[in-house]
Amino acid sequence: MTNVKFNGTPFERTLTSLVDDFITEIPTIFKAEVKNPNTRGFVPVNIKEKENEYQIEVVAPGFEKTDFKINVDQQVLSISVDKGEEATATTGKNIRKEFWTRSFKRTFTVDDKVDTDKIEAKYVNGILIVTIQKKENIKTASKDIEVL
Numbered sequence: 001m002t003n004v005k006f007n008g009t010p011f012e013r014t015l016t017s018l019v020d021d022f023i024t025e026i027p028t029i030f031k032a033e034v035k036n037p038n039t040r041g042f043v044p045v046n047i048k049e050k051e052n053e054y055q056i057e058v059v060a061p062g063f064e065k066t067d068f069k070i071n072v073d074q075q076v077l078s079i080s081v082d083k084g085e086e087a088t089a090t091t092g093k094n095i096r097k098e099f100w101t102r103s104f105k106r107t108f109t110v111d112d113k114v115d116t117d118k119i120e121a122k123y124v125n126g127i128l129i130v131t132i133q134k135k136e137n138i139k140t141a142s143k144d145i146e147v148l
Helices: 015-035
Strands: 045-049 053-059 068-073 076-081 104-109 114-124 127-134
Touching: 053 076, 068 114, 076 127
Parallel strands: none
Antiparallel strands: 045 053, 053 127, 068 076, 076 104, 114 127
């Protein structure tokens, strides 16, 4: 058995120790937004690569086709919705409200392997599907080089 020396009582905390604990926890407070995907402005996406195209699937239920804004500017693809909470007259009071539509913005960097002129989007069953065509590779003919 090992003897452990303990100074002070276990539940006695000073103001200094509380402040120190708070300061050491600050980085985890900011990282909680990444760990919890239900935070503001975050929508989950799937990115698939196919033979001739890439597909970005954005889960965004409760919106309409006209709500989405898709923009390509200097190799950055932006998908966003700017929709505020609509005020509706209700006759009863909400006991619990767990779903709402909210604004979001996701950005993706695209490289020169994709054709930014051939981007298509469709909204089906609450999922926005953005299809980006790949550029056709021009293959150079191989040739033998003679050593002189």
